[in-house]
């Protein structure tokens with residue numbers, strides 16, 4: 138029996154590689170539901186969707202997706218996606234990846250994509266750790282926590298990408314969590330209808346590696362702990378976006394702007410030459 | 414046919430434009446092969462600007478890109494002469510702006526062709542900045558390798574409308590020096 | 596056909612436009628920036644897009660994305676920027692993306708002298724990226740050739756679905772020369788081949804007999820899968836020896852087996868030459884002058900000039916050197932490409948003549964180093 142979302146999957150490639158209880162699958166399903174909603178409402182077609190990712194557990198999503206998709210190199214999904222989008226503006230280009238992929242090695246590209254307000258939907262699955270490579274510190278790892286490259290506890294401060302992107306007047310900045318899948322779906326649905334850059338951070342669990350670092354016995358325990366911390370708000374103020382492990386973590390749509398997107402400004406300047 | 418041509422002047426004297434016009438005229442309007450390399454001195458910093466031009470009737474004659482024994486040289490300022498004398502050869506035709514005092518040459522057996530480009534530009538056109546075009550006119554008029562028409566077309570291509578007429582006037586003024594000499 | 600008077604940089608930009616360039620991404624770096632600036636002005640007039648990115652890493656990845664959107668794409672850079680592009684170059688090779696990198700060499704290591712010339716990076720171009728692959732790189736010696744070989748770079752990149760490098764230097768790109776430019780129909784322009792099978796049967800990495808897979812691009816309904824991991828013909832990640840061997844050998848062999856469509860060279864006065872000089876790029880011009888001078892003095896000397904540095908036209912090289920007692924390899928670096936020449940002339944006396952010069956080695960300097968062997 139096939140699931141209605143199966144048409145968006147390369148089902149011959151399943152089962153996927155994600156560990157049991159990993160949060161990434163929840164993000165991908167929510168993304169597919171959001172895409173499906175748009176397609177069924179006739180906003181765009183299956184063949185208008187393109188997904189680009191770098192390297193990491195979250196980035197592996199593209200392997201299973203039955204869209205035009207690209208699984209490129211670590212950190213560089215955004216520039217690839219920009220090249221694609223500028224040439225084929227009709228495409229709905231989604232970038233999905235981990236926090237290391239998008240905020241560390243790819244951080245500079247994210248920053249400039251925001252500055253340019255490039256018309257992409259960027260989904261950053263934030264599991265606060267490097268999952269794929271076995272549990273090294275990420276730019277999002279909370280202070281004092283053990284990781285394999287900070288064996289005496291993390292001595293760094295995490296980056297708050299929500300604040301960073303709001304400072305750049307990004308058109309859409311939201312934070313969701315795998316503990317609230319319907320919000321992931323709602324935000325991605327919204328993001329896909331927005332001009333300019335739409336960025337969604339999705340808090341996720343990595344039970345296999347980060348769960349062990351934190352001392353959780355299993356995926357459910359980790360999930361429940363996250364659920365206990367996460368609280369959704371309507372249009373939360375940006376000041377509430379810092380994440381302090383153990384305290385309340387605020388999710389919601391932080392920023393909605395209406396700046397002109399990059400594609401429109403590029404083509405405006407181009408049209409001066411090629412009339413129409 | 415192959416000529417090595419060296420043009421030297423100080424930063425701000427318009428050596429590069431002169432070289433560009435010569436090269437463009439030769440390449441585009443006289444069906445010649447041209448190689449030109451420029452080295453540039455900023456006006457404010459002093460120093461020499463220099464253009465090495467090789468003109469040839471076949472592509473095969475183009476090889477090394479710099480002047481090694483100039484058939485023709487133009488010095489927009491005589492001070493540079495001594496410094497570049499090693500690039501001249503016997504019977505090089507050497508054009509010099511005689512508006513400035515020319516120190517003793519003490520160099521080879523070259524054919525010196527002098528005219529006061531700067532003074533002429535100042536006196537007849539009230540603008541010393543087109544001394545380079547006066548020199549160009551003298552050079553082109555004397556050598557007869559390139560047609561005057563080709564130079565005028567190159568000026569059209571390279572000089573903004575605002576300055577085109579003045580540059581062409583200066584060029585023609587230079588050509589007249591040659592005619593007057595005969 | 597149109598005659599123009601251009602610098603090397605402008606000729607590369609014009610050549611790219613003749614070849615059908617539609618997307619340029621770059622980051623400014625001397626001495627290549629004029630390519631960027633010229634295209635920023637001219638490319639929009641023919642409907643092309645030019646964007647300055649935050650660095651060379653973004654630039655190469657953006658042109659890879661643009662190429663997968665179906666257009667011809669390029670970037671231009673110099674040593675420091677090319678170093679940053681190497682991971683992207685490796686990606687482009689792996690996912691078989693046609694694109695062109697105009698690499699204008701300046702001095703190194705590191706920042707060196709940004710405005711000055713040299714040929715230090717010919718081995719970086721060949722071996723700089725990780726993994727095993729064949730690279731194609733052309734080295735023009737004149738402005739006309741910069742124009743012609745830029746077109747050829749695009750053609751070969753489209754034909755074989757590979758990145759191609761147009762390797763020039765600071766001296767050539769600032770030289771002004773006469774260029775004959777081609778109009779539509781006056782020069783062969785190659786476009787990547789498209790799939791002929793029904794969409795649901797298309798496999799993005801299934802090659803034809805020439806080892807090159809037809810290329811479906813994004814938005815054409817094929818649900819293509821671009822995959823940087825080792826993949827089978829569908830683009831599916833596989834971790835077996837079988838798939839790894841098949842993929843790597845095909846990527847290498849599609850260049851090797853099509854070498855005749857790629858290699859390019861010129862020989863001068865080699866028929867009876869006792870001495871042959873091998874030289875490429877601008878340095879070959881000084882050597883050409885020297886060879887003519889020595890010939891006029893009765894020395895039986897010739898010049899072999901690879902236009903494709905990678906791969907070298909080895910058959911022509913061997914032929915050119917068949918009568919040579921000594922082969923000299925003159926380069927504006929410490930002597931690096933000489934090893935490639937040696938590879939094909941095992942039984943010859945091959946002598947490295949490295950002459951470092953910030954502009955171009957002069958014929959006199961070259962002769963001075965060579966003299967003891969003549």
Ligand SMILES: Cc1ncc(C[n+]2csc(CCOP(=O)(O)OP(=O)(O)O)c2C)c(N)n1
Nearest residue numbers: 192193194195211235236237238267268269
């Ligand atoms: C240039 C480069 N450096 C390092 C790596 C190794 N690497 C692969 S994934 C990864 C980080 C993964 O973390 P993240 O992006 O947060 O994704 P996750 O696996 O947690 O989903 C690293 C460092 C690489 N592939 N490429």
Ligand code: SF4
Nearest residue numbers: 156159194268343345
């Ligand atoms: S390592 Fe962590 S992030 Fe990666 S699949 Fe396993 S649980 Fe998920």
